[in-house]
Amino acid sequence: MYHKDGRTLGFKYIVEGTNLFFTQDAHTRLENAGVTLFKDASANxxxxxxxxxxxxxxxxxxxxxxxxxxxxxxxxxxxxxxxxxxxxxxxxxxxxxxx
Incomplete structure (x- = not known):
């Protein structure tokens, strides 16, 4: 999940699966780390x-x-x-x- 430095995330995108949602806190942290989140309804x-x-x-x-x-x-x-x-x-x- 992380690059060799142990701090930088090794991905840029996450697609939420049906009925598997991130908490708002997780959304905020991931977005602040530069990750683009696609919500379940849009992806499905x-x-x-x-x-x-x-x-x-x-x-x-x-x-x-x-x-x-x-x-x-x-x-x-x-x-x-x-x-x-x-x-x-x-x-x-x-x-x-x-x-």
């Missing part, structure tokens, strides 16, 4: 949107369609063109949520 928006879009896809396809279009092919280790397009179209939504 993109994953909530991504997860919702995946659930929507699962609900609108049969199990076989979902497996073929949204999961990695076990034999080749590749994703389908459908998946690549789906992710590409979802990115603007997650990017907008981060603002």
């Amino acid at each position: 928006k993109g994953s909530v949107i991504s997860s919702s879009l995946k659930v929507l896809a699962a609900l609108s396809m049969t199990d076989e369609e979902f497996a073929g279009r949204m999961q990695v092919d076990e034999a080749t280790g590749k994703r389908s063109a459908f998946y690549a397009n789906y992710v590409s179209e979802a990115k603007p939504f997650t990017a907008q949520a981060r603002r």
Whole structure:
């Protein structure tokens, strides 16, 4: 966590996880040490949107369609063109949520 001098923090950013919050005192100390903190709600928006879009896809396809279009092919280790397009179209939504 610290550089070799034992005093300087070895990181510049912290993203708070869901339900794992820092106290206000910890926030103040970290910010005074030059650390940028990203609060849970801000950091989590993109994953909530991504997860919702995946659930929507699962609900609108049969199990076989979902497996073929949204999961990695076990034999080749590749994703389908459908998946690549789906992710590409979802990115603007997650990017907008981060603002």
